[in-house]
Amino acid sequence: MNVREFIHGWTQRTSGSCSTPNPLMPGRSLPIVDRMTNNPVIPRGALVPKPPGAPPGQGVRRRTVSAGRVLAVLGHDPRREAWSQALQGDGFEVVAAEHGEAALRRLLHGDVDVVLSSAQLPDLHGLSLLGRVRAIDPDVSVILVSSRNDLDNAVEAMEQGALRYLTRAVADAELVALVNEGVRIRRNTRRRHNSMTLIRSVGSAGRSFGDVATLEDAFEEALRGVFLSFQPIVSCAGRAPVAWEALMRCKEPQLPSPPAMLEAAEKLGRLEDLGRRIRVLAAEAIVELPPEARLFVNVHPQDLNDPDLYDPSAPLTRHAHRVTIEVTERARLDDEKAALVQLGRLRALGYRVAIDDLGAGYAGLASVAALHPEVVKLDMSLVRGVHRNPISARIIRALTAVCSELEISLVAEGVETEAERDALVDLGCDLLQGYLFARPTPGFVRPHPSLYGLSAR
Incomplete structure (x- = not known):
């Protein structure tokens, strides 16, 4: 059988x-x-x-x-x-x-x-x-x-x-x-x-927790200390930032990195709490954002199920016309049809939508075609060393052409050297992000003019 x-x-x-x-x-x-x-x-x-020796009767009921x-x-x-x-x-x-x-x-x-x-x-x-x-x-x-x-x-x-x-x-x-x-x-x-170690390790440092209660305590402390740093996204042709990305940071030594915080939130079922806290902090920071720029705010795919994200009275929604919601692809979007409806609701509120890590994993061209984002970000594995990797260069040139045809803005993130910057500009990438221009900082820092390189080619 x-x-x-x-x-x-x-x-x-x-x-x-x-x-x-x-x-x-x-x-x-x-x-x-x-x-x-x-x-x-x-x-x-x-x-x-009835067990042997039990008194007569109909039977016993299970406890x-x-x-x-x-x-x-x-x-x-x-x-x-x-x-x-x-x-x-x-x-x-x-x-x-x-x-x-x-x-x-x-x-x-x-x-x-x-x-x-x-x-x-x-x-x-x-x-x-x-x-x-x-x-x-x-x-x-x-x-x-x-x-x-x-x-x-x-x-x-x-x-x-x-x-x-x-x-x-x-x-x-x-x-x-x-x-x-x-x-x-x-x-x-x-x-x-x-009976064992329930949470064996969290984050790249492998911090171990003996039980859920211990991890809960660490997460609560970390959630109270979460803050945002901001990294510019620049236009080399315009020689100025066009946006800043809000990046989560944490002071709690037991959960010292964003991956550790996200992993703990997933294990504890607290992604919604973390996402809401980040959006509140982003709304508070946006009042200091330069008027010509946008703010990129990361959301986990499960955040798309949170009613607070669509609440017109939510703090971040009040600034939706200046915000791009960046959906990270590291946790798979299981239902593209449902996601398309959810992203449509965000656009109706005034948000724009970006997809992270194009060229890596799930966020391929198929998902771009299905979800119709206004912005896509190249995965930094393609960007690193692009000036000496002809295969990466050809892929980036093709993706740049596709995005241009679809009227989608393409951002190359993870730019660390002048050689990478120059190669990307030659391949048609104008919007760049990375340590070359600025590390994430608590304020909205503008890169030095010399970091944009030569005039647009």
Whole structure:
């Protein structure tokens, strides 16, 4: 029996049973077992056979353990009310989300044990939601419910780590049993992590933390001490800065670098808090920005799910006409269609959009074509040593031509030497950024006129 046949039989098991098909003996069932302990899973409140020597009676009820939190994303599924009542009756807290994006925003707050979702949501396919849930929190148990007998999707869901992919109606008791299984797996994983070093290392320095609480304390301290430095983006033809990029800096010695702060925020589910703090600081600084210049503000792709980013009354939104939102590509944008809608909302508020690191990883020409940014930045791996690397030079010349044709501004970042500057200008790059012109500083520093080189060629 191959994997697809096994999963097909498993998704068609008899309604109301707490079992899975036995691939060795058709018609017989195997009990659902806890993957961590190998003990049979018995729904909360179900009757358990009496132990030897127990007094006569109907049986004993399983001792109830503390319930967990279920994020229900069931759209218009007619069973959602009944399932919510069954779960709440068993002691679970059920948090409802109307659609996939709302569920992802809620998941960023943490404290979710199981995601119970329809596989056919109005804004996201269930498999896309699964992938994004796993990116936010790989330990959350995910149960997908489909109204269609789609075996291929069931197989793919299991390969991506779903706890169950249901393609038929299930009884309330069976659903409660599956959720209990998901909570047990989630909590056993947490306990296993906590028995070791939960956060083994954060950042390039490899700073170790003994547990989440220690990392939380360090992150809170770092968040209070976060500040911004600014690096100019210059026009060699205009011989002046046209913008400054706001770059996060931190005083906390336990999280001394931006990568360490971002990694800690991801591990703790605090990216939203970090993003909001950075945007507040950028709004405070923009009043000192030279009037002819723009401010580039970095956002993590998960920030695009934060309602505060689109709030007309948010501090940075009030200055949107002077701000370019730079979406870093280091964490993958999973859903380009959703991202296109989100970037459209930002443009409607007055922001412009930039994509980081063109030529490296995900931020290729395909994503440029899909997301229509006003600005793209060349990855510094192409810029470094371009004057002695003919392959990099040819790639940059081609990208410069494409961006010119699409009316997209191209910025070459990471320029450190005069030779790199001159080569880039010869290749048609006018907008440059890097240590050659200025290191990031707390104020808006203008480069010395001599650093622009000869007149535009």
